[in-house]
Amino acid sequence: MDETSDSSGVGVLDKAAMVLGALEGGPATLAQLVAATGLARPTAHRLAVALEHHRLVTRDMQGRFVLGPRLQELASAAGEDRLISSSLPILVALRDHTKESAQLFRWQGDYRVCVASAEPKTGLRDSIPVGATLSLKAGSGAQILLAWEEPERLHRGLIGASFTATTLSQVRRRGWAQSVGEREPGVASVSAPVRGLDGRVIAALSVSGPIERMGRQPGRLYGPAVVAAANRLTEFLRSIEESGL
Template sequence: MSSGVRVLDKTSLLLSVLENESASLAGLVAKTGLPRPTAHRLATALERLNLLTRDSTGRFALGPRLADMSVGARQNGLVPAATPVLGQLRDLTGVTARLHKRRGVQRVCMFSADSRSDRIDAVPTGTAFPMRGGAVSQVLLAWEDPDELYEGLRDSRFTAETLAGVRRRGWAESVGDEGSGIASIAAPVRGRDHQVVAAVALSGPVSLLTRSPGRRYAARVIDAAILVGDRL
């Protein structure tokens, strides 16, 4: 496939070679058929843009900026993917269903399918909350790497042991952490690389969700989170 722009076609060819494995400059030349000076010029220019990087042996590999762009593209599709799923989850359970995404030390409500009968904990789209407590915060933090876990736990009201339980079960629940009389249950939405990109949550009065919301609703929330991930 040709774009009609030679330098773009050469760049695309070079990137495609690195999709599955790293390669030395000689390997790039051999696999692309590009002249060595051309391959070197393109590879080093892409490296300066963080589109390529080099491993410990000096071989070229896809860079961190490509990964960030890929995650961003998937996350831009989160709301369209989640909207019908959360509407159905709300209708099945009778309580509010929401989609949350982590942004640094905060979690942001990306979409809310509000219960028609309960407005006790209404949250406008775009509202940000600290990651100190609640089922959503636990899910968004539980599968992070050790350094992120350490930083996230410094000011939290839950512990590393709590997050170990979340990873083991695949969901989190909380009662009272997000407001007096409010219970919630959350499960992770995963991208194609299996990384957690968001959380699906049910939230509502304890009188509806009970003090053990996971016992009644865990399967439904997990199924909804998986379906959102599949739709990305």
């Protein structure tokens, strides 16, 4: 690696930072990491696996490298991510009310990433761990993140999606989204928007579980509870911002 102003003088650390930076835009195969960083293939692989050991990197269901949960944990511990830290008690309350898994998703590159979750204490689980990277083309969380976007980005997002513009119009009208077997066979979910101080949608708050429990119209059963939880998180974030804390 060339010695530039970006170099810390500690080569292995600089190369690891390059790998993490390459993953900021979303999942990457080893070949894509090599192309993005310019590192030799064995070096890129060795660094990615070492970062995986420390949970700074993990892998998605396709085996691609993605940013790991440890990064979110460190950000929350440092008080840098109020969205995540503020969401945790609300997700736990929603989980306890619905008896289903509760998650918070944020848009990252061309994907959505689970940044916080609360799993049922007992029984069957629809586990989506923190750090999991999911498609923006399917699922109620994807519908929420896309529904209020600018027209150009919305239309691009609909290309190849499992839902339509009509679906997103319905989402905007009723304030929640639902999916049944859309992202994964046998799984249903309901999501609602979390908004920032400017009213922009910054995250999707969701519950998910087996279709046999949630039914074919999960929004009728869980929509009001998910919307109420998302609104509580929105109001709490607004109160923090307005108070200047």
